[in-house]
Amino acid sequence: MDDMMHQIFSKTMKHGEKLPSENELTTKYKVPRMTVRNALTKLEERGYIFSVQGKGRYLKEASTQIQLHLTGKTSFTDKMEEAGYDLKTKNILCKKIVFNEQLFQNINANKEDNVYKISRIRYINGEPIAIHNSYVSDKMFPEIAEDGPKIESMFAYYRKLGYNKFASKKSLLSITFPTSAEQQLLACKSMVPLIVVESDCIDVASNKVLEHTKIMYRSDKFKYDITMD
Numbered sequence: 001m002d003d004m005m006h007q008i009f010s011k012t013m014k015h016g017e018k019l020p021s022e023n024e025l026t027t028k029y030k031v032p033r034m035t036v037r038n039a040l041t042k043l044e045e046r047g048y049i050f051s052v053q054g055k056g057r058y059l060k061e062a063s064t065q066i067q068l069h070l071t072g073k074t075s076f077t078d079k080m081e082e083a084g085y086d087l088k089t090k091n092i093l094c095k096k097i098v099f100n101e102q103l104f105q106n107i108n109a110n111k112e113d114n115v116y117k118i119s120r121i122r123y124i125n126g127e128p129i130a131i132h133n134s135y136v137s138d139k140m141f142p143e144i145a146e147d148g149p150k151i152e153s154m155f156a157y158y159r160k161l162g163y164n165k166f167a168s169k170k171s172l173l174s175i176t177f178p179t180s181a182e183q184q185l186l187a188c189k190s191m192v193p194l195i196v197v198e199s200d201c202i203d204v205a206s207n208k209v210l211e212h213t214k215i216m217y218r219s220d221k222f223k224y225d226i227t228m229d
Contacts, residue, residue, distance in 0.1 A: 017059050019049060022040070045191035066221060068224055080122075086125050091152055096115065096117075107136065109139060141161070154211060169200040171199040192220055
């Protein structure tokens with residue numbers, strides 16, 4: 001598998017090229033056929049190759065990687081539109097969540113407050129590339145239960161309510177692998193890592209915390225700019 005990965009990254013193998021058969025690879029590497037099959041399965045799970053029933057396996061076309069600035073005060077929507085990408089957003093969830101002490105503290109909500117999770121899928125050129133989860137309280141936004149299912153951009157929603165300048169208090173970055181539900185939403189395999197960015201969005205004028213955000217990006221679709229503003 002390491003040798004095949006080297007061929008992919010060195011472009012010895014061309015995108016769209018058909019891979020040798022399992023028998024050919026068994027002969028080439030002098031290993032059991034099951035070893036070859038396991039290696040191919042892992043390459044497919046990682047999103048490098050795909051299978052066509054009755055025809056064989058092929059190297060996937062190289063996907064365009066989007067440069068994304070992980071820091072800063074601009075919304076994802078604004079960043080993508082400024083860069084000229086064909087961005088579409090689909091609201092998939094607005095649901096009241098159960099009490100979570102840390103999360104409620106992040107947005108200055110009390111145990112008796114209602115906190116809603118609003119989830120959107122982001123598409124670039126028709127391909128799902130990220131899931132955005134926002135957590136907001138009805139203490140800050142009394143109409144959020146009604147408005148939530150229609151929201152595609154939280155920043156646009158806040159601007160309509162008079163909030164115009166935003167900042168992040170703290171941002172945390174981690175890595176995870178997608179659940180089966182997230183694999184379906186993002187059209188990816190289980191071994192494609194997700195970059196998780198969590199932060200709190202603050203209104204600069206009032207210093208109020210508007211939301212806690214958890215964004216999951218497909219790691220194979222982005223190049224991440226972590227240069228400080």
